[in-house]
Amino acid sequence: MNKTVKNILIGAGLYIAAKKTGVLKSVGIGSSRRTFQRYKQNLDYDGNYIYSYGTKVAEITSNSVKPLGWWSVTTSKHINYAARELGLPVKK
Numbered sequence: 867m868n869k870t871v872k873n874i875l876i877g878a879g880l881y882i883a884a885k886k887t888g889v890l891k892s893v894g895i896g897s898s899r900r901t902f903q904r905y906k907q908n909l910d911y912d913g914n915y916i917y918s919y920g921t922k923v924a925e926i927t928s929n930s931v932k933p934l935g936w937w938s939v940t941t942s943k944h945i946n947y948a949a950r951e952l953g954l955p956v957k958k
Contacts (some may be wrong), residue, residue, distance in 0.1 A: 902951055909944045911952075918944040930957040 898912045910917050916924040916931065918941045925932045931949040933942075933956065949956045 902948060904947060905944060909948060911948060916945060916948045924948070924956075926952065926954070930955050932957050 899910045899917070900912070901910045908919050911926065914926055915922045916926060918937070921941075922934060923937055923941055924934055924945045931945065931952065931954050933945055937945065946956060
C-alpha cells in the first residue's frame with residue numbers, strides 16, 4: 867500500500883485507511899462507515915466492505931479489493947475509485 871497509513875483506533879476498534887492528503891475521512895467515532903472525498907453521498911466503506919448506494923458491492927482484504935459480483939458501470943467506477951484510494955488492486 868503505497869503512501870497509505872493504517873491506523874487502528876484501539877478504543878473504538880475501527881480500521882481507518884487514510885492518505886496523507888486526507889482523502890479518506892472518518893464519519894465519526896461511533897460510526898463504522900467512512901466516506902471518500904468523491905462520491906460522498908453514494909460511496910462509503912467500513913474497513914471490510916465497500917458500499918455503493920447502500921449496497922455491499924466489494925470486499926476489502928489485506929492485499930486487494932474483490933467485487934461481490936457483476937455491477938453497473940457506475941458501481942464499477944465506485945469500486946475502482948475506492949480501490950485506488952485505498953492503494954489496493956481490484957481482483958476479480
